[in-house]
Amino acid sequence: MTTTADRPRAFILTGAFWVICRSPRYLTELARRDLSILVVTPEGFRDRAEAVRAQEDGPASLIHDVAYVSGSLDMEASFNSGVVAAVAAWRERYRIEGAYAVGETLVEPTGIIADALGLPFPGLRATRVCRSKYLQRWYLHRHSPASLIVPPSERDGLDPGALDYPAVLKPATRHSSSGVVSADEPADIARELAAYPDHETLLIEQKVTGPEYSVETLSQGGRRVFASVTAKTTNDTRSRAFVELSHTVGGADPANGALLDANADVLDRLGFEDGITHSEWRLDPTGTPRLMEIAARTPGDGLLPLYELATGRPLEDQIIRIALGEPAEYPRPRRVARQVYLEHPHGVLEDVRLDWPGVTASWIGETDLWPRTAPGAADDPPTLRAVFVHREKGATLGPLHSSDDRAVAFLIDAPDTDGLDEIEARVRSAIDIVVS
Structure with missing residues (x-):
């Protein structure tokens, strides 16, 4: 009879398959420890995923098994049973x-x-609250903008004329800015309500128009190992959406x-124990910082590179060390780095042309597998590190309503912000997004 000690050692990664493979370092780091890599991802x-796994020399070849689970982003806890069933097996x-x-x-x-397995993790309160925008307003009221929670049963009785404007309307459980829109008057709320599924809980809250930031924090045993601020820009100054354009x-x-x-006060309130957080703020x-939302997972877009x-x-x-209970540490930034998403013309994507020596787009x-962007020396001059095209040739490019609508991004770094701003302007003028 096989005992627990005789079974292969394993580690579970969960989330969208392309997000897992976007950072192949997770896979190589786990493989280096001779851990079987198990992945749970939506159906x-x-x-x-199977097409990527079929590539013999790709990072996904390190994955031992994948469980596909069903659920819906606009329905709370809908993935829970599938994940528990997969891990039970x-x-x-x-x-x-x-x-x-x-x-x-x-x-x-x-x-x-x-x-249930007694593993290092953020804590049940943290993982529950971080997946629900209305619970964040409940638990983290001190740092939140004024807000109104609208359960499905109360949507028909909502009086948009009784609200303060400008406001922001957002679904409670989605991500990547999906469904988040601004409203300048009652008619905007009345029109947008019909676009959400009847079962979805919504938030209507005061629109905070100041500059936007995020804070990335590594925590271990309830202690902050590392915390750093990321400055951001979004398209909400000229659009009703809230799509991030730079970090x-x-x-x-x-x-x-x-x-x-x-941010530290928020983590204390959540009782956050082990892992990484990505909190988003506006002034x-x-x-005064006002919390937009907080996530108990890796920051998205290009923040890891x-x-x-x-x-x-x-x-x-x-991150892997923390999840395995190994001591973790991380240095302060020695350079300034930026990712820029370009606003594109509308039409069918034909080409992306880059006039820059030594760099190609x-x-x-098709796979969203990001090539590694190797860091340079601390005293390197301002440098363009990479240009990524996130859509396929022939894709239709339209307005930026959510993060998934973005098409072209580039990564740059420099010793200081002045040098970063200067090279950003030069890179922008060197890229031509061709549509028909």
């Missing part, structure tokens, strides 16, 4: 030593399985101290 990624075959939610979708069920890691900003203090007219460019070291290694739309 909708099955065809794409694995528990009979493997000795599971760690679990980590790489993407937003499966944060809550990953917390449930980690709690800057390592820059000095007068608001950094207040943001780090507010209100008084300069940005942190490696800024510090010279990857974040993924330390990487078309990653």
